[in-house]
Amino acid sequence: MNISAVNNCCLRHDQCYSSCAVPQITCDNFCACLGTIPASLHCQNNLALHCNAVHWLGHKYICPSMAQPPTD
Secondary structure: OOHHHHHHHHHHHHHHHHHOOOOHHHHOOHHHHHHOOOOOHHHHHHHHHHHHHHHHHHHHHOOHHHOOOOOO
């Protein structure tokens, strides 16, 4: 697995929570970004866990101006 590509996805996602100036749709692209990384099944499962963690826990850190009601 390309760790540099994973780090790139994480860095872009982190920008959402460090500046509050990035559109919400950019923040929501984290899982799609991880999904573009070629990886073994084991690594794909680990990437999916990271994606799920962001969905489950990330809402606590969204900028107030970007907050939206949950859709699920």
